[in-house]
Amino acid sequence: MQNRTPAGRTGRPRNAAADTAILAATREALVELGWSRLTLGDVATRAGVAKTTLYRRWAGKHELVVDAVAELFDELELPDSGSLAADIEGVVLQFAAILARPEARSGLMAVVAEATRDDALRERIRASIVDRQLRLVLEGRARAQRRGELPPEPDPAESARTVDLIFDMVAGAVVHRTLVSGKPADQEWVHGFTRVLLLGLTARPGEPDGAGGPDKAAGRV
Known part of the structure; x- marks a missing residue:
C-alpha cells in the first residue's frame, strides 16, 4: 500500500x-x-x-474513506485473455463486482458528493483512485499494440489524452450503470459495451468484435 x-x-x-x-x-x-x-x-x-x-x-472522515475505497480498486488486475476485447471485458467485470460491494458503493458515492464542493477532496480522489488505476489502460493498450491490435501512438501528449479518454469512457459507463442506474453490469451488458467501445456506434448488428481489423477498432476508441 x-x-x-x-x-x-x-x-x-x-x-x-x-x-x-x-x-x-x-x-x-x-x-x-x-x-x-x-x-x-x-x-x-x-x-x-x-x-x-x-x-x-488522515485529516478527517472524507480522506479516510477515499483511501479505504481506493484499496478495493487496487485489487483490479488486467487479464491476459489473448485479445483486447476479452481483456477489456475481464477488467470491466471485475470493476463492476467491486462497485457492487456495499462498502465501495456507499463510500464512493458519499465522497464524490462531498467533492462537488471540496476541491482538495476531489484532488485526493483523483490521486488515490483515478491516477492509480490508469495503469490498467496503459498496460492494456501496450499489450494490444504488441499484438498488432492497436497502432502505436508516438506523440506523448496525444497518447496521454487517449489514455484519459479511454479511462473516462470505461469508468464513467460502469459507474453510471451500477451506481446511478442501479442496473447490473453483467456479462451481456459488458460484452455490448466493449463492442461499442471498440467498433463505435456504426458497427453493423451481428458484426463480430474486432471486425475490420485493428486499425478500424483502434480508430473508433
Whole structure:
C-alpha cells in the first residue's frame, strides 16, 4: 500500500499494520453503519488503535474513506485473455463486482458528493483512485499494440489524452450503470459495451468484435 499521508505532514514513521487495520475497519463500518453514521471514533475502536492515530494519518472522515475505497480498486488486475476485447471485458467485470460491494458503493458515492464542493477532496480522489488505476489502460493498450491490435501512438501528449479518454469512457459507463442506474453490469451488458467501445456506434448488428481489423477498432476508441 502506498503512503498517502498528505504532503508536508511530518511525524513518526507510518505503521503499515495499523494502516491496514484502520482501512479494513473503515470498510467494515461502511457496511454496518453506512456513511452518515461512520465516525473516526468507531473506526479507531474497530481497528484497535487510538483516535489520535487516525488523525496523524488522515485529516478527517472524507480522506479516510477515499483511501479505504481506493484499496478495493487496487485489487483490479488486467487479464491476459489473448485479445483486447476479452481483456477489456475481464477488467470491466471485475470493476463492476467491486462497485457492487456495499462498502465501495456507499463510500464512493458519499465522497464524490462531498467533492462537488471540496476541491482538495476531489484532488485526493483523483490521486488515490483515478491516477492509480490508469495503469490498467496503459498496460492494456501496450499489450494490444504488441499484438498488432492497436497502432502505436508516438506523440506523448496525444497518447496521454487517449489514455484519459479511454479511462473516462470505461469508468464513467460502469459507474453510471451500477451506481446511478442501479442496473447490473453483467456479462451481456459488458460484452455490448466493449463492442461499442471498440467498433463505435456504426458497427453493423451481428458484426463480430474486432471486425475490420485493428486499425478500424483502434480508430473508433
